[in-house]
Amino acid sequence: MTNGRRDLPLDPDAEAAADLEIEHHIATLEERLIAEGWSQEAARAEAARRFGRVPAVRSRMVRETRAVERKARWWDFYTSIPRDAKYAWRGLLRNPAFTLIVVLTLGLGMGAAATVFTVIDALLLRPLPYAAADRLVEIVQKTPEGNALPVLSPERVRILTAGTPSLEAFAYHYPATFVRTDGPTAEQLFALAVSESLDELLGVRPYIGRAFEPEDMLPGVHRVMMTHSYWRQNGGDRAIVGKTLRLDGSPYEVIGVLPENFKFPVSGQPRHLWVPLPTDFVVAGAPLMYVNGIGRMAAQLDTAATEVRMHAVAPPPPDADWLNQYSLGVMPVGHWRGNPELVKGVWLIAAAVALMMLVALTNAMNLILFRGADRVREIAVRLALGVSRMQLLRHILVENVLIALLSGGAAVTLAILGVRAVNARLPDEFAFSSAYAFDVSGRVLLFAFLLAAAIGLVLGIIPGLRALRLRFASGELVSARGATRRDTHVSNALVVAEVALSVALLAGAALLTTSFARLTSVDPGLEIDRLALMSVSLPATRYATDTERALFMNNLEAALEARPEVEGATVSNGAPPNVTISFGLEPQAEGGTKLEMADDALLTRMSATPDFLQTTGIRLLSGRDVTPSDVGTKNVLIDESFAQALWGNTLAGRRFRLSEEDPWLTAVGVYGHVRAMGLDDRQSKFGIIEPRDPAKAGSFMSVIVRTGGDPAALLPVITQVMRSLDPELPTSRLMTANDAYSDTVDKPRFLARVMAGVGVTSLVLAGIGIYGVLGYSVARRRREMGIRMALGAAPLRLGWQFVRDGLAMTVAGIALGGLFGWWIVRLVQTLLFETDPYDVRPYIVVAVAMLVVAAIAAAIPARVAGRVSPATVLRSD
Amino acid sequence: MNVMSGTLELLVLQTLGNGAQLHGFEVLDAIRNATGEALVIEEGALYPALHRMERKGWLSSEWAVSDRGRRAKYYRLTTRGRAALAKQHAEWERYVWAMARVAEHARGV
Numbered sequence: 001m002t003n004g005r006r007d008l009p010l011d012p013d014a015e016a017a018a019d020l021e022i023e024h025h026i027a028t029l030e031e032r033l034i035a036e037g038w039s040q041e042a043a044r045a046e047a048a049r050r051f052g053r054v055p056a057v058r059s060r061m062v063r064e065t066r067a068v069e070r071k072a073r074w075w076d077f078y079t080s081i082p083r084d085a086k087y088a089w090r091g092l093l094r095n096p097a098f099t100l101i102v103v104l105t106l107g108l109g110m111g112a113a114a115t116v117f118t119v120i121d122a123l124l125l126r127p128l129p130y131a132a133a134d135r136l137v138e139i140v141q142k143t144p145e146g147n148a149l150p151v152l153s154p155e156r157v158r159i160l161t162a163g164t165p166s167l168e169a170f171a172y173h174y175p176a177t178f179v180r181t182d183g184p185t186a187e188q189l190f191a192l193a194v195s196e197s198l199d200e201l202l203g204v205r206p207y208i209g210r211a212f213e214p215e216d217m218l219p220g221v222h223r224v225m226m227t228h229s230y231w232r233q234n235g236g237d238r239a240i241v242g243k244t245l246r247l248d249g250s251p252y253e254v255i256g257v258l259p260e261n262f263k264f265p266v267s268g269q270p271r272h273l274w275v276p277l278p279t280d281f282v283v284a285g286a287p288l289m290y291v292n293g294i295g296r297m298a299a300q301l302d303t304a305a306t307e308v309r310m311h312a313v314a315p316p317p318p319d320a321d322w323l324n325q326y327s328l329g330v331m332p333v334g335h336w337r338g339n340p341e342l343v344k345g346v347w348l349i350a351a352a353v354a355l356m357m358l359v360a361l362t363n364a365m366n367l368i369l370f371r372g373a374d375r376v377r378e379i380a381v382r383l384a385l386g387v388s389r390m391q392l393l394r395h396i397l398v399e400n401v402l403i404a405l406l407s408g409g410a411a412v413t414l415a416i417l418g419v420r421a422v423n424a425r426l427p428d429e430f431a432f433s434s435a436y437a438f439d440v441s442g443r444v445l446l447f448a449f450l451l452a453a454a455i456g457l458v459l460g461i462i463p464g465l466r467a468l469r470l471r472f473a474s475g476e477l478v479s480a481r482g483a484t485r486r487d488t489h490v491s492n493a494l495v496v497a498e499v500a501l502s503v504a505l506l507a508g509a510a511l512l513t514t515s516f517a518r519l520t521s522v523d524p525g526l527e528i529d530r531l532a533l534m535s536v537s538l539p540a541t542r543y544a545t546d547t548e549r550a551l552f553m554n555n556l557e558a559a560l561e562a563r564p565e566v567e568g569a570t571v572s573n574g575a576p577p578n579v580t581i582s583f584g585l586e587p588q589a590e591g592g593t594k595l596e597m598a599d600d601a602l603l604t605r606m607s608a609t610p611d612f613l614q615t616t617g618i619r620l621l622s623g624r625d626v627t628p629s630d631v632g633t634k635n636v637l638i639d640e641s642f643a644q645a646l647w648g649n650t651l652a653g654r655r656f657r658l659s660e661e662d663p664w665l666t667a668v669g670v671y672g673h674v675r676a677m678g679l680d681d682r683q684s685k686f687g688i689i690e691p692r693d694p695a696k697a698g699s700f701m702s703v704i705v706r707t708g709g710d711p712a713a714l715l716p717v718i719t720q721v722m723r724s725l726d727p728e729l730p731t732s733r734l735m736t737a738n739d740a741y742s743d744t745v746d747k748p749r750f751l752a753r754v755m756a757g758v759g760v761t762s763l764v765l766a767g768i769g770i771y772g773v774l775g776y777s778v779a780r781r782r783r784e785m786g787i788r789m790a791l792g793a794a795p796l797r798l799g800w801q802f803v804r805d806g807l808a809m810t811v812a813g814i815a816l817g818g819l820f821g822w823w824i825v826r827l828v829q830t831l832l833f834e835t836d837p838y839d840v841r842p843y844i845v846v847a848v849a850m851l852v853v854a855a856i857a858a859a860i861p862a863r864v865a866g867r868v869s870p871a872t873v874l875r876s877d
Numbered sequence: 878m879n880v881m882s883g884t885l886e887l888l889v890l891q892t893l894g895n896g897a898q899l900h901g902f903e904v905l906d907a908i909r910n911a912t913g914e915a916l917v918i919e920e921g922a923l924y925p926a927l928h929r930m931e932r933k934g935w936l937s938s939e940w941a942v943s944d945r946g947r948r949a950k951y952y953r954l955t956t957r958g959r960a961a962l963a964k965q966h967a968e969w970e971r972y973v974w975a976m977a978r979v980a981e982h983a984r985g986v
Contacts, residue, residue, distance in 0.1 A: 052921040064928030
């Protein structure tokens with residue numbers, strides 16, 4: 001019975017179907033009766049008789065069928081959604097480039113926006129996560145010029161602790177370092193010593209265990225709280241409370257763990273521990289000269305009123321030294337959020353990403369517009385074939401919902417990846433400034449998803465609906481061309497705008513990249529390719545005196561120099577790019593006038609063993625190097641720029657002093673300028689190197705080691721030497737000088753990379769935009785092409801016409817982008833290093849790159865145009 | 878012997894239970910053959926029943942051209958129809974068992 005069976009295209013209506021079924025039955029019966037020997041006529045009569053009352057049966061059948069159909073209509077609506085989705089999916093796969101580009105474009109735009117929003121929100125927007133954060137203030141000394149000196153003497157701390165009407169609550173803290181030795185290797189830990197009420201003041205509750213109580217603040221009590229991340233790093237065992245850590249050689253009991261993602265407001269620098277700041281101000285075996293204060297202003301008091309009242313309670317004593325010299329002042333803890341450089345960097349990125357998003361949206365809009373126009377024809381054909389408008393509408397809906405979901409998914413994925421990348425790459429300065437971890441929140445993801453999906457949906461459905469609204473006469477049907485002339489003008493304008501935005505972004509990126517390249521190629525003044533650096537902090541508990549510390553440092557220097565890989569080692573109070581600095585000085589040449597030191601100018605002061613120049617490769621320009629016999633004299637080395645400022649030349653041998661209170665120093669040698677604070681160092685114009693007394697050493701010393709080979713290979717050697725001398729001492733900040741200097745430019749590097757990424761993405765998007773517009777233009781004008789070809793036009797000429805259109809749009813965009821770029825340049829200007837912001841060369845490079853991309857993007861549709869076969873086109877119309 | 882309504886549905890389900898796809902005439906034939914013509918089913922009852930069962934979602938149908946070159950409506954059991962078959966079959970067994978007990982009782986066994 002299955003022979004030749006095939007689906008009939010359309011179901012007959014219910015009555016006809018019943019008739020057909022009955023007819024079939026009677027005919028089959030009749031056939032059988034004839035086969036049994038009945039005559040044809042008798043068989044027909046018998047068959048009809050046996051079937052019985054046809055109209056009655058038929059009406060019962062029809063009734064049942066109608067019920068089936070009513071149900072099926074609803075059922076169909078739901079059950080056909082997967083089928084429609086499958087159909088739509090196949091449609092999208094048939095045109096994978098379109099689908100991919102729309103999805104990626106929307107995903108990229110929204111994903112980048114969500115990433116940037118997450119960062120800005122955490123850095124700048126979200127209220128600080130502390131109790132009554134708007135009244136939380138740092139308590140500082142305020143100089144008459146309005147500078148804040150974050151220094152509170154123990155006397156003033158006692159007065160403030162006793163209570164003042166202006167402050168509702170007061171607490172204090174100070175950073176400390178410990179060496180932990182109960183692990184496999186000695187570990188340097190950063191701690192915050194805190195007064196008892198700090199947790200209450202900030203409104204932070206321990207994650208596990210308890211916070212500090214008054215009895216923990218008694219001198220000699222050894223208890224710690226772990227930060228959540230350090231606890232996690234140590235296995236995250238909830239039974240940690242009551243265990244002990246060995247810190248600086250003494251046992252400390254763990255009493256609690258701080259909550260996850262808690263960041264201290266004054267500095268977000270990652271810390272491992274909180275320890276009590278006891279009432280005798282002795283932390284880690286060393287008495288503190290001063291601490292940092294933090295408090296909450298009483299309700300209804302502003303900062304000025306608070307300062308007046310604090311001054312009344314704790315005025316500076318008449319003969320006070322710098323510890324108590326100035327009146328107390330307050331600064332809202334959120335003030336660092338307004339750090340102009342940070343804000344500028346963040347907003348620059350935000351602006352760039354917003355522009356990229358505009359480019360992306362423009363693109364998506366254009367592409368979908370064209371596709372919608374392309375589909376006019378398809379829709380017309382399907383309408384003519386009898387597919388209902390309702391059905392078509394549903395197809396369009398389902399297809400666009402699919403695109404919307406894919407775009408939303410892409411947005412979410414890219415947002416998650418983006419925030420992950422931010423966490424991996426964000427410069428410390430940005431990360432430390434945030435009171436929040438950069439976690440992409442579910443709400444932001446949902447928002448990105450919905451936005452991408454909504455845009456995809458709306459942009460897709462509008463052209464679809466327009467196509468549906470068209471009335472198709474038979475003549476119109478075949479020539480339905482989709483987009484109107486106005487559409488074409490609009491999309492050409494959109495592409496010009498895209499190109500303009502991309503050129504502007506790329507110009508900004510080119511400037512920042514040039515600036516970064518300049519920055520990394522500057523001469524730091526020492527041979528960083530040959531050096532490894534390390535900090536050593538000697539705990540006061542085991543290295544109490546100058547002599548003990550000096551003995552260790554001298555042994556370390558000797559042990560390092562005994563290694564064959566090591567060409568030389570030197571010990572100093574700091575190693576570039578981390579050196580001791582002074583400011584607010586008034587240097588003066590003997591017999592000369594005082595130098596005006598600008599507010600932001602700094603003096604770097606290195607105190608080093610006399611082989612310092614040799615080891616670091618700092619050049620001696622004139623005079624002589626210091627020798628061991630200079631120790632204890634006033635003989636020093638001086639930076640060439642300092643010498644220039646003092647005497648107008650770099651001759652050695654003259655005397656100067658740093659301020660009126662300082663003794664006269666003799667510059668026995670002048671050394672080549674050192675960028676002592678990093679590659680971008682524009683502040684440390686003044687610098688001196690003093691010969692260090694080898695019989696004395698402080699608690700924090702730097703070691704610089706020189707090698708003939710790769711300094712990275714030196715790092716394990718240094719660790720090994722340290723361990724052999726004192727296994728309980730950690731190596732801190734052990735790295736090559738190259739890495740240390742590279743870290744000083746992590747912010748410009750980050751900005752340059754982000755801008756370059758955003759710029760190149762926009763370039764590609766603009767290319768896609770050109771491709772889309774021209775591709776559509778080619779498709780729309782196939783008939784014209786065909787006719788012109790039939791009339792003998794050269795294919796190359798026809799193709800060229802499209803390339804020309806593309807290049808025209810590009811040139812317009814580049815010109816517009818130049819104007820627009822001017823604005824970007826103003827934005828990045830202050831972030832540039834020795835780079836002329838109005839240099840046209842980067843702009844020219846960018847313009848050429850844009851033209852190349854445009855030419856490629858235009859060439860593809862142009863080739864298609866050149867290959868149009870007149871016969872095919874004319875026949876198809 | 879005439880077939881009680883309800884029982885007819887079971888018979889149709891049973892007939893299509895092996896996955897066959899049959900038109901009305903074939904269904905009728907199959908039932909007649911299986912019961913040795915002990916059960917007489919009228920066309921006037923069968924067709925409305927087929928349509929009713931289609932409405933309940935037990936059967937699906939499809940128009941096709943038969944091997945004799947005629948357009949015919951072919952019926953097939955759906956998943957729901959299969960479930961209905963299992964359920965009705967169990968009910969039928971219980972019914973038969975109960976009837977047998979009553980009959981035995983009446984005979985005084």
